[in-house]
Amino acid sequence: MPTLTLKFKKDSAKIREYKIEKGQAVSIGRLDSNDIVIENLAVSGHHAKIDWAGNGFLLTDLKSKNGTFVNDQLAISHWLKKGDMITIGKHVLIFEYDKGEAQPEKGDEKMGETMVMDTGKYRSMLAKNVSSVASQSGEGEQLGVLSFLAGGDGEVELSKKLTKLGKNASSDVVLKGFFVGQTAATISKRPDAYYLSYVGGFSKPKINGKVVKDSVGLKQFDVIEIGSFKMQFIHKS
Amino acid sequence: MVVVESAGLTDVGKKRKGNEDSLLVDDNLGLYVVADGMGGHQAGEVASSLVVKTMGDYMRQFRNNADAEEPAMFDSTLSKEANRLISGIHLSNHVVHRISNSKASYKGMGSTVSAVCFTIDTIIASNVGDSPIYLIRNEAIKTLSVPHTVIAEQMALHPDGPMRFGKAFSHMLTRAMGIEKNVKPDICEVQCFKNDMLVLSSDGLSDKVSPKEILKLVKDRSPDKGCRILVDLANERGGDDNITVIVLKVKAVKYEKGRISGFISRIMGSQ
Numbered sequence: 001m002p003t004l005t006l007k008f009k010k011d012s013a014k015i016r017e018y019k020i021e022k023g024q025a026v027s028i029g030r031l032d033s034n035d036i037v038i039e040n041l042a043v044s045g046h047h048a049k050i051d052w053a054g055n056g057f058l059l060t061d062l063k064s065k066n067g068t069f070v071n072d073q074l075a076i077s078h079w080l081k082k083g084d085m086i087t088i089g090k091h092v093l094i095f096e097y098d099k100g101e102a103q104p105e106k107g108d109e110k111m112g113e114t115m116v117m118d119t120g121k122y123r124s125m126l127a128k129n130v131s132s133v134a135s136q137s138g139e140g141e142q143l144g145v146l147s148f149l150a151g152g153d154g155e156v157e158l159s160k161k162l163t164k165l166g167k168n169a170s171s172d173v174v175l176k177g178f179f180v181g182q183t184a185a186t187i188s189k190r191p192d193a194y195y196l197s198y199v200g201g202f203s204k205p206k207i208n209g210k211v212v213k214d215s216v217g218l219k220q221f222d223v224i225e226i227g228s229f230k231m232q233f234i235h236k237s
Numbered sequence: 238m239v240v241v242e243s244a245g246l247t248d249v250g251k252k253r254k255g256n257e258d259s260l261l262v263d264d265n266l267g268l269y270v271v272a273d274g275m276g277g278h279q280a281g282e283v284a285s286s287l288v289v290k291t292m293g294d295y296m297r298q299f300r301n302n303a304d305a306e307e308p309a310m311f312d313s314t315l316s317k318e319a320n321r322l323i324s325g326i327h328l329s330n331h332v333v334h335r336i337s338n339s340k341a342s343y344k345g346m347g348s349t350v351s352a353v354c355f356t357i358d359t360i361i362a363s364n365v366g367d368s369p370i371y372l373i374r375n376e377a378i379k380t381l382s383v384p385h386t387v388i389a390e391q392m393a394l395h396p397d398g399p400m401r402f403g404k405a406f407s408h409m410l411t412r413a414m415g416i417e418k419n420v421k422p423d424i425c426e427v428q429c430f431k432n433d434m435l436v437l438s439s440d441g442l443s444d445k446v447s448p449k450e451i452l453k454l455v456k457d458r459s460p461d462k463g464c465r466i467l468v469d470l471a472n473e474r475g476g477d478d479n480i481t482v483i484v485l486k487v488k489a490v491k492y493e494k495g496r497i498s499g500f501i502s503r504i505m506g507s508q
Contacts (some may be wrong), residue, residue, distance in 0.1 A: 160314045162359065162426040186359070188427040191383045197428030199358065214430045215374065 001101070002057065002080075004050075005094045006036065010085065018093075020057065026050040028088065029062075042066050042089030050080070057095070059086060142235045144187075144194045144218065146173065151229035158194060163187045165226060166201070177227035179203040184226050187218070194218040194233070203227040239355040239429050239490050243269065244460035245483040248468045250441055251476030257281030258439045258481040259289040259348075267355035268296050269483050271368050273439040275413070276346030280337070284348040287336060288329045288414050292352060295325040318356045319426050322363050326350060326414075326422045330365075333415025347413040350422075351382055351437050353483075355429065358490050362435075363424040366413050369443050371451060372427070373434040378452040381435075383423035385412040408440070434460075435485040438467070441478035445471040460484035 004018040004026075018036055020026050027034040029047040038047075044064040051058050057080040061068035069087040070078045078084075086093040144158040156163075156173050165173040166183040175184060181201020188195050197215035198204050205212045206225040218224075222233040245262040249255065257274035259282075270292050274285030298305045299321060307317070308324035315323065329350065337343045349366025362370045362381035367389075370382040383389075387409040412420060436451055446454075446467060454470070455463040463484040471480045 161319060161424060162316055186428050188425060190425045190427060191380060191423070195427060197430075199428060215428060 002095060002097045004036065004086075005096070006038070007092045007094070009090060010092050015091075020050065021052075023052050025052070028093070036093070038088060038091050040089045040091060043091070047088055048086075056080070064088075144189070145234045145236050146187075146224070146231040147234055149223065149230040149232055151175070151227075152231075156231075158187055158189065161189050166199070175226055175229050177203065177229075180227045180229075185212070192217075196224060238357055239267065239360075240488040241267065241355065242460050242486045242488055243483065244464045245269070245481075246464040246468050247479065247481040248441075248472065248476075250479050251472055253477075253479055255279060255282060256479045257285055258441070258479040259285035260437075260481050260483060261289045261293050262483060263293060266293070266296050266300060268293065268352065269354070269435075269437060269485060270350065270352045271437045271439055271481050271483055272348045272350050272414070273366065273368050273441075273479070273481070274346065274348040276337075276343070278342050280343045280346035281348070283336070283343060284333050284346040284415050287333050288348045288350050291329040291332050292325045292350070295328050296321065296354065315424065316356065316359070316361075316426060318354065318359075319361045319363075319424055322352060322354050322361055323422055323424055326352065326363060326365065327420065330414045330420040331418070334418055337415050345416075347410075347415040349410070349439070350414050353435055353437060353485070356426075358429055359426050360429045360433070360435065361424065361426045363422045365420055365422045366410050367408075367443075368437065368439050369448075371436040371438075371448060373436065373452055373456060374430065374432075376452075376456070378436075378448045380448070381425055381427070385410055385423075387411055429487055429490055431487055431490055433487040435483075436463075436467075437483040437485075439479060439481040441476075441480035442467055442471050442482055444478065445474040445476075445480075455484055460486050 001019045001021060004020060006015045008015060026036060027046060027049045028036045029045050030039060030043040031045045046062050047064040048059060048061050048068045059075060059078045059080055061076050066089060068075050071085050080095045082097050084095040146156040146158065148154060160172060163186065164171045164183050165175055165185045167175060167180045168182040171183060179202035181199060183199045184201045184203060185199055185205045186197050195215050195217050196205060196207065196212060198212050203226055207216055207222050218233045220235050224231045224233060241264060243262050243264055245260045247256060247258050247260055259272045261268065261270040270289050272285035272288040274281030276284060308320050311320055333348060337346045349368040351364040351368040351370050353360060353362050353370060364370060364382035365385060367384045367386050369380055372379050372381050390411055414420060434455060436455060451467065454466050464482045467482045468480050
């Protein structure tokens with residue numbers, strides 16, 4: 001898999017490395033929507049792209065304001081060769097094939113097999129996708145919170161995989177009351193959502209007024225009642 | 238405690254020469270593991286069996302020896318038992334990693350791991366890689382594992398992302414056991430109820446049979462028959478990879494005390 005190494009000026013340290021996949025198009029530009037983002041005013045929003053065409057990689061300048069250069073020559077479209085140096089603004093991308101890399105037509109036999117991706121390679125690939133998304137989703141994980149409506153004050157963060165609610169002093173959320181179970185209910189953080197489960201005690205938990213017999217997935221703003229306690233479930237982003 | 242009826246089955250499939258999957262079904266420990274190995278020249282087999290064996294050995298010490306040392310790395314967001322399971326996965330990863338670096342033919346070998354264990358009244362599910370863990374409850378099937386594949390992680394980031402990746406990525410894992418010195422398993426702990434069912438499998442099954450089909454085929458059968466029918470179906474549809482399935486059914490969730498006092502304490506909430 002060929003690599004593009006991004007540097008600021010030719011001889012400085014590399015900023016980032018991008019692996020490019022055969023059959024995949026790579027866009028380069030200043031805007032976040034590009035695969036390779038170069039944040040510099042000398043770079044156009046959509047500056048250039050690299051396509052896999054037939055059996056080679058073709059670099060195309062997208063009518064950028066300041067032009068794209070390959071080995072110091074202005075390039076409009078250019079078939080990339082090993083060692084080519086692409087200059088965009090003051091940044092440089094160096095195109096290299098991996099050592100002993102199989103020729104384009106080869107190496108497809110093992111496709112069906114499970115492989116582990118080289119994490120470095122993956123991270124760099126992911127990084128370009130994450131850059132535009134990470135800001136929206138934080139760590140990609142939303143934290144659930146219980147906010148007391150009655151019987152208590154404040155909020156409880158559901159950061160544990162399994163949060164216990166009940167009378168027992170070791171519970172994560174201690175709820176008093178004669179009919180409240182030692183552990184009345186648990187809330188588990190599952191890959192798809194938070195789930196509340198009834199465990200024990202005379203006071204069965206209710207969600208939005210409905211009794212929970214075993215377990216129920218929690219939705220934004222659900223109201224949970226156990227005994228005289230009332231809490232609202234909130235997903236914080 | 239949770240009373241479980243269990244069954245496990247592994248099959249080489251129709252295309253592969255060897256079986257690189259391994260499984261562990263241990264009712265005494267309440268531990269169930271599926272590992273799908275990878276790496277040529279039997280290295281995959283070595284990796285997956287190392288994972289399964291190490292997990293069993295590690296978890297067994299807590300049962301046999303009350304003074305067994307608790308894991309050094311304790312994550313306070315997890316229960317004691319969940320910490321043990323995670324610690325077992327870390328240890329297995331370490332073992333596979335060490336062995337893979339000890340011999341040229343083992344270089345780069347790895348494995349997935351999907352493990353389920355039971356506490357007094359909860360189910361803990363943890364995984365690395367793409368072997369799924371399903372929970373069947375109230376006629377619905379949900380996934381307790383998190384698939385560590387390029388496609389799935391891209392999908393989570395932005396739904397149209399995976400379009401950019403070709404077929405080559407469908408089996409591309411982002412994490413696996415034994416590849417790096419450290420590994421980060423995903424884990425969850427859920428309350429356990431009577432009649433809950435769990436299905437652990439390798440991708441030899443999940444590539445061929447959808448979760449909905451699994452739900453339909455497993456829910457009214459004994460675990461034993463459920464395993465058989467799932468393996469047969471995956472083979473019928475090509476059997477391209479090794480197929481491994483564990484099916485568990487929760488027969489009862491018993492509380493520690495005697496029946497009557499346990500019942501009263503449940504009702505009254507005083508233990």
